[in-house]
Amino acid sequence: MNSRILIALPLAAVLAFPAIAQTSSSQSSQAQTSTSTDTATGKAPLAPPSREGFWGRINPFARKKYVQRQTDPIRDRVNELDDLTAANGKAIKDTDARAQAGIKLASDKANEADQHAIDAGNKATTAQQTAQQATTRIQTVETVVGNIDQYKASNQTEIRFRPGQVTLSKNAKDAIDEMVNGVKGQHGYIFEVQGFSAGKGQAAIQTSQKMAESVVRYLVLNHEIPVYRIYLVGMGNAPTTDDAKTKRISGGRVEISLLKNDLEQLSSNTGAPATTSDQQQQPK
Numbered sequence: 001m002n003s004r005i006l007i008a009l010p011l012a013a014v015l016a017f018p019a020i021a022q023t024s025s026s027q028s029s030q031a032q033t034s035t036s037t038d039t040a041t042g043k044a045p046l047a048p049p050s051r052e053g054f055w056g057r058i059n060p061f062a063r064k065k066y067v068q069r070q071t072d073p074i075r076d077r078v079n080e081l082d083d084l085t086a087a088n089g090k091a092i093k094d095t096d097a098r099a100q101a102g103i104k105l106a107s108d109k110a111n112e113a114d115q116h117a118i119d120a121g122n123k124a125t126t127a128q129q130t131a132q133q134a135t136t137r138i139q140t141v142e143t144v145v146g147n148i149d150q151y152k153a154s155n156q157t158e159i160r161f162r163p164g165q166v167t168l169s170k171n172a173k174d175a176i177d178e179m180v181n182g183v184k185g186q187h188g189y190i191f192e193v194q195g196f197s198a199g200k201g202q203a204a205i206q207t208s209q210k211m212a213e214s215v216v217r218y219l220v221l222n223h224e225i226p227v228y229r230i231y232l233v234g235m236g237n238a239p240t241t242d243d244a245k246t247k248r249i250s251g252g253r254v255e256i257s258l259l260k261n262d263l264e265q266l267s268s269n270t271g272a273p274a275t276t277s278d279q280q281q282q283p284k
């Protein structure tokens with residue numbers, strides 16, 4: 001009786017082992033089936049090989065073809081994963097290149113916009129400066145035009161004549177030369193020439209006129225002063241003011257006054273051209 005029990009126990013263990021293995025395989029298969037098929041390749045996971053029977057699971061004498069059949073699906077799946085990894089890497093590089101190109105384009109556009117803004121600011125500054133200069137010139141012109149007929153004495157000299165003399169002496173010519181040298185090339189000036197003579201009545205007026213005419217003749221012929229810039233008057237024996245005292249002269253004399261307005265100042269400040277009348281009548 002004991003010997004039968006000893007023989008039955010090993011036999012029962014050998015027969016129960018396949019059943020236990022099949023149950024474990026069935027549970028593993030069910031667990032894999034319940035796993036999501038959303039894999040990297042989009043394919044279902046590899047299923048374990050179907051092995052039926054006792055020797056199909058514990059056969060220690062597997063041949064080369066058998067091993068190859070078991071590993072080929074795994075190798076194919078590895079190759080697919082390598083291809084997928086390479087494709088993903090290339091897609092990442094392409095995306096990065098497009099992103100870098102977009103960033104560079106946006107940066108170039110921003111720099112271009114900044115440059116346009118700087119150019120616009122410079123042009124606005126230049127326009128403002130030009131407008132300010134124009135306003136200043138207009139104000140200067142308005143001031144000059146308002147005072148165009150207001151002449152102010154700039155220089156004055158006196159030419160003395162001996163009684164009965166109407167021609168210029170050397171000293172008189174030197175005095176006129178010194179006075180005229182300061183007005184060459186200028187505008188907005190006139191010479192006022194007043195003759196005074198001793199005597200009475202019309203004779204004194206004619207004598208003073210002749211002395212003043214000798215001064216005008218010298219200005220026109222020797223210094224090319226336009227006639228329209230000279231105002232001549234023979235005052236005869238009219239009283240003059242000298243040292244705040246009114247008195248009559250005993251000899252002949254001519255008083256030359258250089259009068260200026262603001263036109264010359266306008267020409268020097270704004271670069272304005274000479275007036276039309278000056279351009280037409282000034283000798284070349």
